[in-house]
Amino acid sequence: MAEHKPTSPTIYLGVYVSLLLLTLLTVWIASTFTLGSLEVPVAMGIASIKTILVGAIFMHLSHSSKLVWLSIGAAIVFLAIMIGIVMIDYNTRGWVPLRGEDPVIRGV
Amino acid sequence: MWFFLASEILFFGGLFTAYTVMRRLNPDMFALASFKLNAVMGGINTAVLLTSSFTMAMAVWAAQMHNQRLLRLFLGLTILFGSAFLVIKGFEWSEEYKHHLVPGSSFGYDEHGELHVNDKSGHHIDTQQLKGLQLAFVFYFTITGLHALHMVVGLVVLGVQWWFTLRYPRFGVEDYTPIEVSGLYWHFVDVVWIFVFPILYLLRT
Structure with a gap:
């Protein structure tokens, strides 16, 4: 929250319009295409772009201190570890048969 | 913060x-x-919330410009759009209640005790599938409910700050930190919704 030159309203307006367009884009993609396994990456990719816009411009992360970056970066890293490792577990169940396991119930 | x-x-x-x-x-x-x-309602709500984030960013800008009247205006607009979001959300919840989609002992059943949930092709789903669907709606109501609770907290904070701008002629414009901090919180709640919306509403396959 150090003193810095205020971002101009034009930039805020540009970000706002981009956010609305990205929302329309993600709704349009979801209602028009059947993407199958690409559905989640596309939707999450657009959400991430929107988040970066809000974070960098609205929340002034683009000119924030290293401490701010560190605290928010740490939270994101730990979130990635949490979701990543849990999904690695669920997605690999049944790859290696366990001794004495009934093959029919394998793989959740 | x-x-x-x-x-x-x-x-x-x-x-x-x-x-x-x-x-x-x-x-x-x-x-x-x-x-x-x-x-459709979820999409409109996303736009409403993004609008409130924009007016919040403008409120911080007005505070940095030492313009308290503009600050009060943009705080008021943010409160207005934030409240509109909650009203639309309330209509959505009542719609889901009418369609027997609120988790509980009668989930999926109407007043006459008849199962009332169809799948995408219009066929009745069985009780095992009903359990899975109920779980999905438990998550829906928990996530949107906790998000709405965060919105209410944000609205209270912004409401107090709006009132402070009436009461104290230098509030917000002498030191914009309080506005900046409540703005950070507001944008964060917006970011949560940016993920909630596609995850809950748009992933259909």
Whole structure:
């Protein structure tokens, strides 16, 4: 929250319009295409772009201190570890048969 | 404030992790739940919330410009759009209540005790599938409910600050930090919704 030159309203307006367009884009993609396994990456990719816009411009992360970056970066890293490792577990169940396991119930 | 937001990321992150695992185990019913939600209202609400984030950013700008009248205006607009979001959300919830989609002992059954839930092709679903669908709606109401609670907290904070601008002629414009901090919180709640909307409403396959 150090003193810095205020971002101009034009930039805020540009970000706002981009956010609305990205929302329309993600709704349009979801209602028009059947993407199958690409559905989640596309939707999450657009959400991430929107988040970066809000974070960098609205929340002034683009000119924030290293401490701010560190605290928010740490939270994101730990979130990635949490979701990543849990999904690695669920997605690999049944790859290696366990001794004495009934093959029919394998793989959740 | 950023440390608090870091803890909030992991709070909502835990919910999203649980949702991801349960969706992985019940893919069809979670997709059906998305199908049954009103994506038009959800989309409008996304736009309303993004608008409130824009007016919040403008409120911080007005504070930095030492213009208290503009600050009060933009805080008021943010409160207005934030409240509109909650009203639309309330209509959505009541719609889901009417369609017997609120989790509980009568989930999916109408007043006459008849199962009232169809799948995408109009066939009745069985009781096992109903359990999966109910789980999806437990997540829907928990995540949107906790998000709405965060909105209410934000509205109270902004309301107090709006009142302070009336009461104290230099509030916000002498030192813009309080406005900046409540703005960070408001944008964070917006970011949560940016993920909630596609995850709950748009993933249908």
